[in-house]
Amino acid sequence: MRKGLLFATAAVSAALLSTVTACSSTSSGGTASAGAKKPKIGVILPDSKSSVRWETADRPYLAAAFKAAGVDYDIQNAEGDKQAFQTIADQMITNGVNVLVIVNLDSGTGKAVLDKAKAQGVATIDYDRLTLGGSAQYYVSFDNTQVGKLQGEGLTKCLSDMGAKNPVVAELNGSPTDNNATLFANGYNSVLDPKYASGEFTKGPNQSVPDWDNAQAQTIFEQMYTSQPNIGGVLAANDGLANSAIAVLRKNHRNGQVPITGQDATVQGLQSILAGDQCMTVYKAVKKEADAASALAVELAAGKKSQTSATVHDPTGNRDVPSVLLAPEAIFKDNVQAVVTDGYVTRAQLCTGDYEALCTKAGIK
Known part of the structure; x- marks a missing residue:
């Protein structure tokens, strides 16, 4: 079960985002300066029909956060297609992402992608939806x-x-x-x-x-x-x-x-x-969720680990996943x-x- 809650704040996100500086989506972001290779983060969104939020809110918020952090990024949408989801993940891994952030279509598809990323040394984050039986290093969502x-x-x-x-x-x-x-x-x-x-x-x-x-x-x-x-x-x-x-x-x-x-x-x-x-x-204040996920991703891309004060239990994988959980509001x-x-x-x-x-x-x- 949950062990506590971590309410991400602008200050926390800003502190994490400041760990990497320097810019890249389908949404691919920016241009690289000569010299050191910038970290690259991949994000796979699930579809456009389960909720309009994925394209109208999550994509632009994530893109803005990655731009502000000065990292390369690639944000793609599987549009509800399980095969496309896996193909996008394969391409991102081949293209050298350091971190993969996913919103799974289902736990089976999500697990296959997360396990492949892990085998290739790519850090992983479950965004909004927990992949049961998966291997994501972190989970960012709402309670x-x-x-x-x-x-x-x-x-x-x-x-x-x-x-x-x-x-x-x-x-x-x-x-x-x-x-x-x-x-x-x-x-x-x-x-x-x-x-x-x-x-x-x-x-x-x-x-x-x-x-x-x-x-x-x-x-x-x-x-x-x-x-x-x-x-x-x-x-x-x-x-x-x-x-x-x-x-x-x-x-x-x-x-x-x-x-x-x-x-x-x-x-x-x-x-x-x-x-x-x-x-x-x-x-659900999606900007706070996107900011928290991007902050974690930037830290992981820099080879660092972040501490969270919450965990969510994955009953299928029988493990507690370090988590950032945000508070929803009734309207x-x-x-x-x-x-x-x-x-x-x-x-x-x-x-x-x-x-x-x-x-x-x-x-x-």
């Missing part, structure tokens, strides 16, 4: 069980605010091959299961969505709704899945009447919250401004068209 707990508590709050009595709660879980989805579920079920047991809530349909695919999620929720049209609340594991459920509810003229959770504080998710179609999301209509203030989403992105009036009403600046 994902806490993410799920915030979702369960958020749904409970929204149902209470609506005065719901014994609501039927449907659960749209994340991908069964993503360890994070398991951790999210552990978190929200720790809140919801006692309510099911007491009869306060009724447990409704419960299904995982392969690969976090939003189109499949809509089909799955359509089937849930057809079999149980009295669904009164939806625990959706992220904003994309939430939007799929909202589409079905809208078609049945029930959007805004059924509280739905989310995760990632996407523009679409925040707009749904302002419109009343989604009750909450969980904001409701009354604190959407926090995401804008943090710079993760701009007012211009959020307050388009009909949402301008909703932003003004919510006091978004």
